[in-house]
Amino acid sequence: MGASGLPLLFLGTLLTSALGGCSGDATTTEHTISTALVVQPDSTRAGHDSFAGEVRARYEPDLAFQVGGKVIERLVEVGDRVEKGQPLARIDPRDVRLQLDASRARVAAAKADHDLALSEQKRYQTLLERKVISQSQYDSVSSQLEAAAAQLRQAHADLEVARNQAGYAELHAPRNGVIMSRQVEVGQVVAAGQTVFTLAADGDREVLIHLPENRVNQVSLKQDVKVELWSRPGDHYDGRVREIAPSADPQLRTYAARVAFTSDDVPADLGQSARVFFPQGGTRMSIPLSALTAEEGAPYVWKVNPADQTLVKAPVRVGPYQEDEVPVLAGLEAGDWIVAAGAQLFREGQTVKPVDRRNRQVDFGDGGH
Structure with missing residues (x-):
């Protein structure tokens, strides 16, 4: 079942049960059976994850002078196509x-x-x-x-x-390509090895994406993916993960990954926007966000024991939170019944009266229908 708003009738019943337990004596409270809205995890096909990226050259060497000096001439601009051996800049000789x-x-x-x-x-x-x-x-x-x-x-x-x-006073292009970036101006004094230009070399193209910290472990090298170019919506091209950065970017806190095209006839140009799709096999379970609670940072839900309709604390491992639901990675089965809301009002071993979203009592003998 997907997550949605709770019925007003159920909320009234739940509050009445809770308040009634507080107003009675100890014997009455002990034997009060609270009404609990219960649901089963929503099992759906996993589909795919996608990440936005940019088409880049596979080889992007940083070009620098091998000696230091004052830049007296810059011969190319960003975006210019250059040939191997072409002079790019000069320093005072x-x-x-x-x-x-x-x-x-x-x-x-x-x-x-x-x-x-x-x-x-x-x-x-x-x-x-x-x-x-x-x-x-x-x-x-x-x-x-x-x-x-x-x-x-x-x-x-x-x-x-x-x-x-x-x-070395004259910097030359090591191969054919396009100037991607420029880091110096005429009159600037540069040190030996300081980057002057970045070259996007002709040849293979690939897509640069950035993976968040909680998703990088779900991506592996040589994993097959699909790539969609912004300029050609609906057309998907085969790709493969070629490289994953070993550490996160210190500013973005994401891991850079490069996806290579597996065919040579992809009409991908430098700088184009693209989206990479990672297929996820099997099924994925999700529960309402309101069903989840935590104790000392450890998330759990209340699972209903169908034999005697008592509650059992079930620790779970969850994925990234969504707007009104959360995926469950471990701890539940598709046929389990869990309390959908009000987790803070229940306790371990408590007997409840399970009802569905229409306020009908759930009969576990026939599967709850």
């Missing part, structure tokens, strides 16, 4: 060029030291052959030559790094 010049000077100095050490080594080798110097003197000069050679190799390596950094 003067500092890196000065570093390149300094590296070249260090190479020249290291080469001069190496040439001098090589000349000395050859001269000392001749003297050694003539027995004019000792072996130790020759070994000392040879060591100096090795040190000079190592310094020359290091200078060449530093020069290559400086050349690379000079090239």
